[in-house]
Amino acid sequence: MSTATFSPTVAQATAAGYFPGRHAVEVTAVEELAPGIVRFTFRDPYIAAHARPAQFVNLFSHDPMRMLPRPFGVSEVDGELVTLIFAVVGEGTAEFARMRAGDAIDVLGPLGGSFTTKEPAHYVLVGGGLGVPPLIYAAQRLSERGDCAATAVFGYRDARFADGFVSRYVDTRSIDESEGNVITLLDRMEGELTGERADGLRPVILSCGPTPMMKAVALWATKRGIPCQLSMEQRMGCGYGTCVACVVDTVDGRKKVCSDGPVFTAQQLGWEA
Structure with a gap:
């Protein structure tokens, strides 16, 4: 007997009013800002619309031996594009740094709380x-x-x-x-x-x-x-x-x-x- 599990898309999750799970997005740019410092941009309308300052995004390796994601704070948003900046410190971040525009990567976010900036200051x-x-x-x-x-x-x-x-x-x-x-x-x-x-x-x-x-x-x-x-x-x-x-x-x-x-x-x- 089949026990297939329904896995909603980001659009379906958003329309239903709940947080979307891990999902694939398109990488749009990867550039080195300084030796070992990478600026990484991907397209995700949900994260772009919902991320707040200090929240972070999990990136997942394509290597099944690297089960845990790497968290990175959102650094900029431009329309549907989300940018992260990180240092290459191990094999996981080195993998992300080698990616190019058009590649796909799994993400989850935005996660965590944010700075409190409601008051004029x-x-x-x-x-x-x-x-x-x-x-x-x-x-x-x-x-x-x-x-x-x-x-x-x-x-x-x-x-x-x-x-x-x-x-x-x-x-x-x-x-x-x-x-x-x-x-x-x-x-x-x-x-x-x-x-x-x-x-x-x-x-x-x-x-x-x-x-x-x-x-x-x-x-x-x-x-x-x-x-x-x-x-x-x-x-x-x-x-x-x-x-x-x-x-x-x-x-x-x-x-x-x-x-x-x-x-x-x-x-x-x-x-x-």
């Missing part, structure tokens, strides 16, 4: 390394609004691979390791961020990057009474809360970054002065 987007891409998308979305301001503050090891993208949306300050780090830039901007603005907007920091960097950013912000939201970069397995591989310690116990986050406040993490 001066949003300061503080990113380091591969924590920068989700903040490009935050800049893109914030630039579409008329009730807030945004400034990108990015730190790089060497190549400033994202400045050309984020500067299309917001004012950008960046630095590399030969000059200092994001705290160097925040110190230079302290008067600007703590003083009164003509538009009356108060600063809110949105940050993503290596954990030591974000801890330093959280301490800098809380010492000055500036709210700080942090998008964590824990290693994930499934991406939706089943495998419990991405837990992080909070003041309320251990939380799953993929489903409870990835965004937490400095207070939730206990990263206060």
Whole structure:
């Protein structure tokens, strides 16, 4: 007796009002921005329409031996096109980097929570390394609004691979390791961020990057009474809360970054002065 399972398309799932499962999409562009840094674009109307800043997308390898997907934060959306930026750090990401326009890849998303940006504010987007891409998308979305301001503050090891993208949306300050780090830039901007603005907007920091960097950013912000939201970069397995591989310690116990986050406040993490 046949026990065939119905597997709805993305369009059918969307029309029925529920989240579509893993599905194949068309790769439209793959380019190297700097040695080992890749900008990867695919076409997916659902993710393009529903992704919010700090949410991520799972990409699946064609190799059945690599069962777990790789999660990447959405960095830009253009119509039906979704762009990710990632570093080539292993065989999985190397496989994605070798893909070309016209190839197909399985995706799942958007996953996780997002930055909270409903209130009018001066949003300061503080990113380091591969924590920068989700903040490009935050800049893109914030630039579409008329009730807030945004400034990108990015730190790089060497190549400033994202400045050309984020500067299309917001004012950008960046630095590399030969000059200092994001705290160097925040110190230079302290008067600007703590003083009164003509538009009356108060600063809110949105940050993503290596954990030591974000801890330093959280301490800098809380010492000055500036709210700080942090998008964590824990290693994930499934991406939706089943495998419990991405837990992080909070003041309320251990939380799953993929489903409870990835965004937490400095207070939730206990990263206060």
